[in-house]
Amino acid sequence: MDSFLTLLHSFSSSLSDSELSSLKFLCRGKIGKRKLESVQSGTELFIILLEQQLITSDKVSFLEELLESIKREDLIAQLKRFVEEGEVNAPDDQPDVHEKRLLEVAIEVICENVGRDWKMLVRKLGVTEVKMDRIIAANPLNLREQLFQSLREWQKAKGKDAKVADLIAALRGCKMNLVADRVEQTLLPLNAGTR
Template structure:
């Protein structure tokens, strides 16, 4: 076909098989006209042509660019809007955009209590304690996998995968913490199990906390073996008393102090020094009650 000759093309509108074809003028800039790629009107390609689609070769091939006439570009053999086209665009954008999925646990709301517990324990472990916990897990986790663990969070993740630890199954974690003598971290687990990780607005105010601390110091030094009687008068559940006694059996003052802390956590913002003084008086520990009142008076006057 000679240069500049008009190229016939099929009409896109519906009509009979007869009639002359319209022609397409040469493109601006002298480029070659596009190849329609379809068969004669009325053939297999007619349906696509009526919908404005052209048949595309199965292989990659040069087609003229609409922005720069006559300049071929490489184009994949997929139809616009097809699943393949969407998949390709997804891979090009790195999974962003409409196909992006939210990160589990993201969004508004409070931090998950179980995740917070794991983070607190992991942050409190020394390197030696982590190694000791890994050693104690050798019958639960393969040695090669244990060697890759570099933090408490990684160890907890594997234990959860093995279904050894779960938010409602923390017995093995308690045993690990007992074996490494971390009673402070063990208390976090026990608080979690009893639902006692209280929000900041469910605790005594700062002034009341100072008064309670002063009262605790007096009581732990003077109440002696009457501490369980006092705690029962305060209403602390028996299971909490047994827990404190088992953990601090050989340190009486520490038993008293930890029991008072359990009572404060149990009562939350309702823990008051006035309740301590009344309970001491009701237990006939009036001398200790007087000492507490004297200490509180000093704290309030600023003399301590």
């Protein structure tokens, strides 16, 4: 499924009737009056904007202006996140099921055992300061959740190239050898089952 269409659909379902009316009014210079009169939902409006190429997954400035005009900061934030993160990973860009399970377990062990030095680990994995700051702002008082979301961010960015070995190497690179050992010990029985 197209992640941009999914995003637009979620926007549509969160618009009030008065917000939809405002959006229709703001589009008058771009869309004909008869077409606008037939629009009953945000989805219908977005379909017209897509058809006329006023918005596309890589051309969202007009959509952002519309959302700013109706003061929907929450939707603007979602749109900016979509632009920064790009397309949601396609299914063929995901690690295989076994590797995914190992990653889930490894991330759980890391979250349980890495404390205040989590940023050093996440930097080693290549997560940007901007993304870390956004995660911290979203989870201001929850250290474990900050680490968990940062590791998820790394996993999403790497797609099928996300490997437990990278996590262990990063832990060792940060001198977090006890945590690396714990991850390896926890994964031993899981790996043994696949041989």
